[in-house]
Amino acid sequence: MALDRLKQMASQVTGQAKPPHPFDPLSESEIERAVAIIRKEHDGLFFNAVTLWEPRKADMMKWVADPDHTQRPHRIADVVAIGRGSKVYDGIVDLEEGKILNWELTEGVQPLITMEDLQIVETVVRKDPKVIEQCGLIGIPPEDMHKVYCDPWTIGYDERFGSSVRLQQALMYYRPHVDDNQYTYPLDFCPIYNSDTQEIIHIDVPAVRRPVNQAPPNNYHAAAIEAEGGYRTDLKPIEITQPEGVSFTMDGRIISWQNWKVHVGFNYREGMVLSNITFNDKGNERPVFWRMSLAEMVVPYGNPEHPHHRKHAFDLGEYGGGYMTNSLSLGCDCKGAIHYLDAAFVNRAGAATTIKNAICIHEEDAGILFKHTDFRDDSVTVTRARKLIISHVFTAANYEYCVYWVFHQDGTIQLEIKLTGILNTYAMNPGEDTKGWGTEVYPGVNAHNHQHLFCLRLDPNVDGPNNTVFQVDAVRGAGEVGSAENKYGNAFYAQKTKFETAEQAMSDYDGNTSRTWDMANTNKINPYSHKPVSYKLVSRDVPTLLPKENSLVWKRAGFARHAVHVTKYDDAQIHPAGRHVPQTSGEPSPGLPAWIAANPSASIDNTDIVLWHTFGLTHFAAPEDFPVMPAEPMTVLLRPRNFFTKNPCLDVPPSFCSVPSGIRQGNSLVDKVSRLAFGQSKGQETGGKCC
Template identity: 40%
Template sequence: MTDLHIGERAQTAVGHPLDRLTADEIRTAADVLRDSKLLGDSVRLPVLALEEPPKAEVLAFTPGTDFDRRVRAVLLDTATGSSRSAVVSVTRKQVDDVTDLDPLVDGQPPIMLEEFELVDAIVKGDAGWRDAMARRGVTDLDLVCACPLSAGAFDLPGEEGRRLLRVLSFLQHRPSDHPWAHPIDGVVAYVDLVTREVVEIVDAGVVPVPVEEGNFDDAAFVGPDRTSQRPIEITQPEGPSFQVDGDVVTWEGWTFRLGFDAREGLVLHQLAMHERPIVYRASVAEMVVPYGDPGPVRFWQNYFDAGEYLLGQQVNSLELGCDCVGHIHYFDAVLADSAGEPRTVPNAVCMHEEDFGVLWKHTDLFTGSAQTRRQRRLVISFFVTVGNYDYGFYWYLYLDGTIELEVKATGVLFTAAYDEKVADWLTEVAPGLGAPYHQHLFCARLDMTVDGIRNAVDEVDVRRVPSGPANAYGNAFGRTVTRIASEAEGGRLADASLARSWRIENPERTNRLGRPVAYVLRPQEQPTLLADPGSSIARRAAFATKHLWVTRYAEDERYPAGEFVNQNPGGAGIPAWTVGDRGLDGEDVVLWHTFGVTHVPRPEDWPVMPVDTCGFVLRPHGFFDRNPTLDVPPSAGSSCHA
């Protein structure tokens, strides 16, 4: 195993408009905000991130020419609750724009780590909460973990304009005991982060705290490690096949630029193969985790892990041999903390290549030719921990031009006390311990440039042909192709019974057969949002009600639920953008693809959950004139033996 590593880059390394922010740029932006009296003692920065230039400017950029580096800052006055959005030029060292935010219309800025840390003292200082603990026989409050969670938006009286968290509690038997095994159920505290007080205690009644422990990292609980496994070693004696130049990666005909965003995490820019563009920008722009327990303690559990908690800020440092195996190249993430200071997360992104079985194979009956080629893929990944869950995001690039995103969900179930009265909404995973049904719904933003900017999108279904004169034996089937002409037609559902896919083509570029070059998005056909269409979460996460949305590119349309998701009343993002019903045929289009997991927990998911996966595939469809991997050499004899 080999660890290749690049650390914090110097300011002078910035040579492209999409280069990741450096530590110096973060410090400069904070200094400009302070000098402009926008950042002060009580004003914090929930977000400070690169303000990407419009696509046309980036595509017209010539290396060596000057360009303006700008950041977008979200500012929150923790003393008053007021918030602003500002755009700062770190090149010109000035503030270009400041916009005041209305919490009733825009929602709240994302939640900061320091606010989570405030909650423990706030709830434990509240007499009503302490009384609720005492009624449950909990007396040692040092062993209570107060779990702060985003509040959502439910038009509850007295909550208008407040910056809120809702707090559930869990018990530890000792400091090393995992608290998720012991939910202190039936009680929830509503906390105002500005006034730093508990504004309401909801107590639905005392239920027993589950006793059995769930310490998956304790040999006394799990037993001794098995001894049957023999080593598997991954070696590349001549090194990897990829090359890295700053943020630019080249591999087997592929080129792309790596980015990392505090909100989205890993971003792939300007994906191209053999210098032909395919995707201008690919990211997971939002994810929502709606829970299905309608009771008074947990009806509000709906989490936007990107918009409310910032996926990129929750990134893990990856470890060689555990998170990534093989000849690894790591990228650090340089992020801004709430004071405007740079924070470096080592080994935030892992890149390696791996064997992926047979690429193509044929043994010919007539010529006796027997040929096999092996597939390999480039893996670019990162992992985040958001509360109890851990998510791995794995982008795969294949030799044949396929692009795939796989999300791996693991971690610990969010738990509750279990009895038969809640059996419609929870699974019992241990004695007296339940886990509510929930979904993990992700939205990939795919800014397509299939052989150029002007693209069109078709919905392609297989079609059964009834028996008749043209189908005498009833064996025929064909296709139905529907052009998605405008945004009013852009919300689509997957359908496995029709093998539905969506083809993104360039009407101005044809292959040697005279047909438009294209890529096809192949979904996994899992359920979309299961909440009632009139619910709060359906308004706020409208993107998750369809598997696909297609919109016309606009530089300020980045997040499918809107820029400010925390406590937003709904209607922002895709619903607002598509009202204008812009035309899509032969235009600069963006695809928003919802995919995910509907999780009915099982006992095997406790006390730590084996990985569950979801994702999608983009495959070339007439983009190449023939199989683009005919030049892949046979495997060397030393690596192909019994």
């Protein structure tokens, strides 16, 4: 609208910051404005979340297409607050109009547990007489209660207590010294904490007691390393520098890099949210994905003994990947030339707080992008690759998740997740049999089998919102060996199955057929291959959900039943295990199963769709994962297929290029700093042709 444009111009004239992009997270002042608007009408509230209520897709698509002549979507806050008597309110607040658009008392749900909720529990636990008594029974005297720690988890779901009272379970530990790794000293009982009354309401005590571990500490801090001989001294520094600066630019939170354009959002729950991802294909800015995020995850543990079944954390929906995010450090978490973005949240009291450096943005060299040598004359082109990495790291009690969105020059988007941190551990007696449900990773320390299952929400926008998903299997041709049609038996092809309905699209991984899924735009055909333009989901770490059908986890984490679900786009469908996850019983299963059940035969062919992909890994721990686990990576790829008419990165300057006719075609971007490891030698002469 002209009005909007005028406002923008006015703000330029007055020197005011330009208005936030409609996808930008709420700023500190916007969060506090939302709280103030609510407080005018409601008091006695604790704030659980105040986050951007994202513009409706239809409005936003219009605005993105023509911001100068379209009404700019209002800044609107999505609020969860807890009132007297543990009442949960869901609210929507228009920050520009200064009014509450919606305010609802939501019955029978529990909003996620915030860091503040978590941090209270340990204090209460240490003072509780029943806990002190239990500690005494396993060898911790009352005067040592300051050495008792707990990781408070949501309770998951416990049918004895239901969903109406806000609960946490306290996984108990002990530290002989304040700096000791507590996970070497798990305690065998589990208090249950009422978040409203701030009381321990129950303690689960096992039939077989396990006194506190008597093994020596197993630490990884400097003092422990010094005691074992100190740090290794043979690592020479690797310096990574960009003397001319980085190759990306930032316009607010929109990154431009190597034909990519991406808006980087962030919220308390999903952490990073990438929106309106486009690729500039020779001047044509082609949409690829409308929105991508890690939307949910679940970590089921495999020990069936009570109460370990309750260990199946939904780290995003129950705690918030944003709330738990780390403040990152130059040269520690990311190396080179870094741009950081901060993250603002509401606290319980309604004030805004900020985690500095929540998101790290940087480039890395990525090895060979492409290479070919002609064996006739050794004429060669070799071109090095670059990648752009947008990352955050969050700490879920014992565990760390490092999330890397990686953009490649060839049009590939990669989601890499590294798992590190410390195993969740439980007590065991000397000589006790783990029965296969866990591994003794250190004397007296039982690390239970578990899975990490992530749900990636992909809202494709492959040359427009109307997309179709095809399952693609590599299969053998029809004819038998010796037949006219397949005489030598070598026929094989890509079998494509179009998903017509959400019900049909519930599909599993098949390693035998190297199964992939294409997100295609069937309205736009590649002029060469005559196939629809598409992005292919390539994912190989796709374990089956191991908790059984109709098990508690299966019911609560419906998204994890299949590798892929596809739904028709709905603005309200963001959270695949439900908006409020803690203490859901799974009856009925919230989120994906409910949405699909509501309309199983809704067409998902050539319409606006969302693909939900569950991937991850199954972890049977070993002693080398303890006392802190070396990072274990896993990767999901989104690759352009029939999207471009040729390799889209041919114009990346090569490191070296020669052609048969003998014209040396090097260019200005040659590496001047690579060196031989052991000084000059005859190798230099032959090895240095690109320098």
